[in-house]
Amino acid sequence: MKKAVLLSILIALSACQQNSSSSAESEQKASEVETSTGKESKEGVDESSKELSLQNQTTFGEDFELTEVKSSTEIFELYNNLTPGDTLQVKFEAKVNSVCKKKGCWMRLAIGEQEEAFVKFKDYAFFVPKDSAGETAVVNGKAYVENVSVEEQRHMAEDAGKSEDEIAAITEPKSTLAFMASGVKYQMK
Template identity: 60%
Template sequence: MKILATIFLIAFTIMSCKEQEGANDNAFAKAESVNTTLQDEYVSYGAAISSENSLTKSEVAERYAALAEGDTAVVKFEAPINAVCASKGCWMRLDIAYEEQVFVKFKDYGFFVPTDTKEGSAIVEGKAYLEEVSVGELRHMAEDAGKSKEEIAAITKPERELRFMADGVLLKAE
């Protein structure tokens, strides 16, 4: 009788463990599904940032309008991507309101975005500022963007530009 009771207890223990494993697998699958959903929505570059509380294009344009030369503002905003450095992905241009663009660089040259990023939108978090860009840098950026020699040669004056140093970037997944 003791042998029968021992066999029964062993069988019961094994069956209990199997049910527990199945419950854990199911919980893991649910957690993995939620994580995949978030990953499917955005691809992150640089510092981890969230998509919550992002300013709109027009709100960030108002922030830039309030900046004076030498001022900075820490902001997070979402805007359509206009261009990306075709050479390395080391910068991008985002469209904001009033037909203006923001030139985005990445903090400490520490990360890049894919060079084939042409459409969609990005969420960036970091520092907004104004800068006068030299002719040399403007020509370098035009070269990185794949402009013709004639277009590059036509750049003869420095320009005041809306700039942004991004700590982190979220790109909408395709």
């Protein structure tokens, strides 16, 4: 009986030892993921300080072929047929109206006559240049309609550099044309 109890304790201690080593590996992997998303690494180097530029890079995120790319008018028509909960895998080209001023972690693309698609980046895995407003981009990913809370709208307005009065004026949730991009390519002039 004593041997069985002793054996159980040894097995439990051995499992804990293996768990702590795999935990250290997990922490290392998490550090690597944080570095690739522009957060501070263990060495204290802030990767987000490296400015993204269209001068040396025009593709961000996953690479993709420029085939079956919809125009901004065509994507607007497709959005009109979507309801919350629907998604559509698509590529489309549009003018960049605005980009997150803090990190480049989202952008708004002009579609239709006066509408915009709000584009986020899959798994927060990549950003785009903060000064890319006015450029033409092709995005690859999923189009969907999203209901956006007041809190999230205010956060996005702050990231866009809106005034305190403009942020305070946001008082109701709204439905928005959204897009989760796995890749972005800029069409240089």
